[in-house]
Amino acid sequence: MSTAANETARSRGQAPAGERIADWADGRLGIYSLAKANMRKIFPDxxxxxxxxxxxxxxxxxxxxxxxxxxxxxxxxxxxxxxxxxxxxxxxxxxxxxxxxxxxxxxxxxxxxxxxxxxxxxxxxxxxxxxxxxxxxxxxxxxxxxxxxxxxxxxxxxxxxxxxxxxxxxxxxxxxxxxxxxxxxxxxxxxxxxxxxxxxxxxxxxxxxxxxxxxxxxxxxxxxxxxxxxxxxxxxxxxxxxxxxxxxxxxxxxxxxxxxxxxxxxxxxxxxxxxxxxxxxxxxxxxxxxxxxxxxxxxxxxxxxxxxxxxxxxxxxxxxxxxxxxxxxxxxxxxxxxxxxxxxxFPLVLAAIAVYPFIESWVTGDKREHHILDRPRNAPTRTAFGVAWVTIYMITLVGGGNDLWATHFHLSINAVTWFVRIFFFVGPVIAFLVTKRICLGLQRRDRDKVLHGRETGIIKRLPHGEFIEVHEPLSQEQLHTLTAHDQYQPAEIGPTVDENGVERKVKAAERLRVKLSNAYYGEDNQIPKPSVEEYREITSGHGHH
Amino acid sequence: MKKLSARRRHPLAAVVVLLLALAATGGLYAAFAPAGKAQADETSQSLTIKEGRKLYEVGCASCHGTGGQGSSDGPSLVGVGSAAVDFQVGTGRMPAATSQGAQVPRKKPVYTQTQIDQLAAYIASLGAGPIVPTKQQYGPAGADIAKGGELFRTNCAQCHNFTGKGGALTKGKFAPTLEGVDPKHIYEAMQTGPQNMPSFPDTTLSSKNKKDIIAYLHAVDSSETTNPGGLELGGLGPVSEGLFAWIFGLGALIAVAVWVAARTAKAKKS
The missing domain is CATH 1.20.810.10 (Cytochrome Bc1 Complex; Chain C)
Structure with a gap:
């Protein structure tokens, strides 16, 4: 259709066909407001x-x-x-x-x-x-x-x-x-x-x-x-x-x-x-x-x-x-x-992972909404639990194919079965401990990076003969990303005696919660992320490191 | 008689007597001996046994004893029959190495077929046992493949898998794959029951049944087998399929997802 013809069509008060169909549908389904609300919905990449x-x-x-x-x-x-x-x-x-x-x-x-x-x-x-x-x-x-x-x-x-x-x-x-x-x-x-x-x-x-x-x-x-x-x-x-x-x-x-x-x-x-x-x-x-x-x-x-x-x-x-x-x-x-x-x-193994979120929210007592994702290293106990669960699942899968493991790796099926029996119990424990250590190690590394910058691999010799490695400070974006996560404080039981000297009874559930909370967030179970003061102190110019 | 007696000291008398005696022996032998062919066989058979015995004494006697009576290192071979020898030596399982794992594996045969036949003849001479089958018995002619499949699933699949890919037994022992095994050896294995395998003599699985099973295996587990669905993935069932789905299925999809996610609209970047 030529532009001239288009204009004549408009001047007659006729909207284009697509618009008319949309209008017809909107009058009956109300899709316009639906589309307006959802079509601009943002999704992260x-x-x-x-x-x-x-x-x-x-x-x-x-x-x-x-x-x-x-x-x-x-x-x-x-x-x-x-x-x-x-x-x-x-x-x-x-x-x-x-x-x-x-x-x-x-x-x-x-x-x-x-x-x-x-x-x-x-x-x-x-x-x-x-x-x-x-x-x-x-x-x-x-x-x-x-x-x-x-x-x-x-x-x-x-x-x-x-x-x-x-x-x-x-x-x-x-x-x-x-x-x-x-x-x-x-x-x-x-x-x-x-x-x-x-x-x-x-x-x-x-x-x-x-x-x-x-x-x-x-x-x-x-x-x-x-x-x-x-x-x-x-x-x-x-x-x-x-x-x-x-x-x-x-x-x-x-x-x-x-x-x-x-x-x-x-x-x-x-x-x-x-x-x-x-x-x-x-x-x-x-x-x-x-x-x-x-x-x-x-x-x-x-x-x-x-x-x-x-x-x-x-x-x-x-x-x-x-x-x-x-x-x-x-x-x-x-x-x-x-x-x-x-x-x-069978259902217990599956349920273990399903109920975990409720256990975690009980331990943290956190009632806030969370729309920012954690990096796995910043939640070491959760990550370790997840890896332990995956380990149980995978060990059991190995058990399900024990005959093929035996024939294809020239092993005894009895040995494979005994391996699975032992590692069904031991495997998740090892996985939990190792994963937690790795997460904490990575947290330390992040802390180092924030405070001391990235290792460049460039070795410099100072006039008095000392060798130092040049560290490059991180960009503002990187610093933000590495320090954006929240860190919980471990829960405490609190005073068991009130101001009148009356003893408060501490429930077993509360005691368990405090214990778990310390296992999650206590000393040695998370590395404190660098604070602004620490960062200022270290970058204020007392020599390079 | 006088005449005869007079010439008995004739210089040629001894020759004549010798000739007569020879003729008599030869004639008697010709009259009483079985067919001439059999006679030839008999001699070559004894020769074969002799050769087999020699081979046996060099290669087998250290474990199985000088007369095949067995020792602490190897079982008695009296009565195992030529089929067992042909299977064990023909598939390279015998001679076995001195230190074996849980089970003697199949390997490249050490002896030629002629030597194996000689060994088999010697062992067969020690006592009656199953004999090496003829091509007619294990050949494909006249076999019922579908019946063979049914028999295979009933009698063999619990160790050798649906299509003879093999499977695990206890303590490192295993039922080997049947792919690429000579039909004659499959027949002999059923007949003699080597190592952990039960034997299926003709009273259990008739000669025809064995032929059917061999034909079925040829149809589903040989180089001529066609897989209408594509790659066979080892024919091991859901374990290899699951592995394939994880690595190549989900793996490829994650790679695609990474690729799609990396290509975002340019508004932000430039």
């Missing part, structure tokens, strides 16, 4: 803030590919004879679920690729959530006002594990069948009600004819539905709280420094979605995952070595594998501690 996006996008990819798979999958355990195109299984009896998964893999156009994208995206989704959770943990982003969002995220991780597990079990192949059998064994180990629970879940004796259909509705409807709701709530809260940021010049607890959602983050995040999709699709196109045709259909009388769950359930497998096979028999009943204790430990 840091690669680790995009880990959550990785999770969200892989979740969307899983949903999209999952919908495609439901078009061809038959969640039925009716037995059929295979007549498809994979020769080494022709004529074998198998469930319809397995048969239809083979059909998807070999006879549906794009079926195998979509299956592999679905499965790889699931592994990456869970790994992404794990790393995202650790990022939030180690930077202290879970502090007020984000505790609820931390729990939402944690729930998403746990639900993701179970959604993954139920999905992994659907093809009814020998590997996943072994996993379901494992789960049945764990349920059976529950005292008194175990048998009933198992019968309830499987609709009778394992494996029965129901579990694939039941897992199917759990996998495609129940759990993802809850997860989708939680994810939306998670995002709404991120919008509501605004994003956290690392300390730096111009950044305070009351502002967010970054780029607006529209247009910068719309373009970046939108592009990032396609990058994530691209990476996952490329991996799915290159690497095979869960080759059920090589694994074979499930039969209760068959089992293979190297039968492990997907990685996110690996620590449950590990707990069972390294637990000694203890049993207690009384009055004709057996309490299978070798399975029941791991079943109890």
């Amino acid at each position: 840091h690669w680790s803030f995009m880990l959550g996006e990785v999770c969200m996008y892989s979740f969307i990819i899983i949903i999209l590919t999952g919908v495609y798979l439901t078009l061809f999958f038959h969640p039925s355990m009716n037995e059929v004879v295979y007549h498809g195109s994979y020769v080494p299984l022709q004529g074998q009896m198998m469930s319809e679920a397995f048969n239809s998964t083979l059909h998807i893999s070999f006879d549906v156009r794009g079926g195998l690729l979509v299956r592999q994208i679905h499965h790889w995206a699931a592994l990456i989704f869970l790994a992404g959530m794990f790393v995202h959770m650790m990022r939030v943990f180690f930077t202290g982003a879970f502090r007020k006002p984000r505790e609820i969002n931390w729990l939402f995220g944690f729930l998403l991780f746990v639900l993701g594990m179970f959604t993954g597990f139920t999905g992994y079990s659907l093809p009814d192949d020998l590997l996943s069948g072994t996993g379901v059998r494992f789960m049945e064994g764990a349920i059976l180990s529950v005292p008194i009600v175990g048998t009933y629970l198992s019968y309830f879940l499987f609709g009778g004796q394992f494996p029965g004819h129901d579990f694939v259909a039941r897992f199917y509705s759990i996998h495609i409807l129940l759990l993802p539905g809850i997860m989708l709701g939680l994810m939306v709530a998670h995002l709404i809260l991120v919008f509501y709280h605004k994003h956290t940021q690392f300390a730096g010049p111009g950044k305070s607890n009351n502002n967010v420094v970054g780029m607006p959602l529209l247009p910068v983050y719309m373009a970046k995040a939108g592009g990032f979605f396609f990058l994530v999709f691209g990476v996952i699709a490329a991996i799915a196109a290159v690497a095979q995952i869960n080759p059920i045709w090589a694994i074979g259909p499930y039969r209760v009388d068959q089992v293979s070595t190297g039968a492990q769950p997907d990685w996110y359930m690996g620590f449950a497998e590990g707990l069972i594998r390294f637990m000694p096979g203890w049993e207690i028999n009384f009055w004709g009943h057996t309490l299978v501690l070798g399975v029941f204790i791991p079943l109890v430990l």
Whole structure:
């Protein structure tokens, strides 16, 4: 349209088409005020803030590919004879679920690729959530006002594990069948009600004819539905709280420094979605995952070595594998501690990290809002606790793959198992102590840098023969960044006798809190950051150092 | 008779008698001996055994005893059969080094196939045992791959993994990978049950069953196996898949995130 024509259109009182559509929609949806409030929302830039996006996008990819798979999958355990195109299984009896998964893999156009994208995206989704959770943990982003969002995220991780597990079990192949059998064994180990629970879940004796259909509705409807709701709530809260940021010049607890959602983050995040999709699709196109045709259909009388769950359930497998096979028999009943204790430990290990933010806020007694992130070194006890937790998790994962460690590193599986047993207890303690020392060391280094500047590596000889290294003072920005963090004072019990000489009773909880507070912030548990006076004193010109 | 008696001192008499005796022996032998081929075999067989014995005395007797009766360092070989010898020596497991780990590993064979046959013949001569299978028994002709898969999953997978990639046993022992193992040796292993492996004689797994299993392994665990999904990642299942997802999946995505985050709008920087 030429400019002249444009002007004639305007003079007739006709707005451009886009404006008219926007106006029409605004009159009915009120999007204008919504957009005004949110389009200029600021997000800070840091690669680790995009880990959550990785999770969200892989979740969307899983949903999209999952919908495609439901078009061809038959969640039925009716037995059929295979007549498809994979020769080494022709004529074998198998469930319809397995048969239809083979059909998807070999006879549906794009079926195998979509299956592999679905499965790889699931592994990456869970790994992404794990790393995202650790990022939030180690930077202290879970502090007020984000505790609820931390729990939402944690729930998403746990639900993701179970959604993954139920999905992994659907093809009814020998590997996943072994996993379901494992789960049945764990349920059976529950005292008194175990048998009933198992019968309830499987609709009778394992494996029965129901579990694939039941897992199917759990996998495609129940759990993802809850997860989708939680994810939306998670995002709404991120919008509501605004994003956290690392300390730096111009950044305070009351502002967010970054780029607006529209247009910068719309373009970046939108592009990032396609990058994530691209990476996952490329991996799915290159690497095979869960080759059920090589694994074979499930039969209760068959089992293979190297039968492990997907990685996110690996620590449950590990707990069972390294637990000694203890049993207690009384009055004709057996309490299978070798399975029941791991079943109890499983939620406890997970819960340990989930409740940590509440323990920390109780110890600090801090009721303020925090929008500036901590550097992990500036919260040594928290960082050490997190590393200890990750150590337990990783040691248990090693236990879950003990046979592969044994075969691939030419070790004895017994030795690997004993290593895991010992380091399940010793490992986190060592990790805690070492991490705390490293954090304090780094704090000292920061203090040195602030007070004495950066070592330049230039050696100068003074006229009287002394050698000194030239230190370069830090810039104002660097000084600010290194000293922006808050430091808590350890709590004290306070006077136990009031002015009238009446003794106050000190509760055990308070005593514990003071003890913990000293372990967190007492002498030797944090390095006091340099004060302005110290800085002035040292830079006032009494010689260079 | 007079005539004969008169000439018995004739200078040529001894020659004639010798000729007669030779003819009689030869004739009798020709009449009573089995087929001529067998006769040839018999001699070469005894020769083979003799050669095998020599090899045995040099390479094996220090552990297994001078007559194959065994010692504190090695088991008795009486009755193990030629199949066991062909497997153990043919896969390089025997002769074993003096100090072994938990289990004797497969390695490059020390003897040629001819020498192995000689050793096998000698050991077989000590007592009856399973014999080396023929190509007809372990060859692919007439095998049912799907049946072999079912048999493999029922009998073998709990140690050797779904597709024969191997697995761990207790105290450093292991079930080796079956990839690249000669079909004959797989057959012999099933027949004789080397080291920690149980034996599957024909009464347990028929000759046809063994053929099926070998054909299945060839289909899923050989250089001719195709992986429709791409890289096999060792065929070890979720552990290697999880490792791959973490390192190459999440690793690549973090690299991409770093790249995206580093490219911000220029308004602030310039």
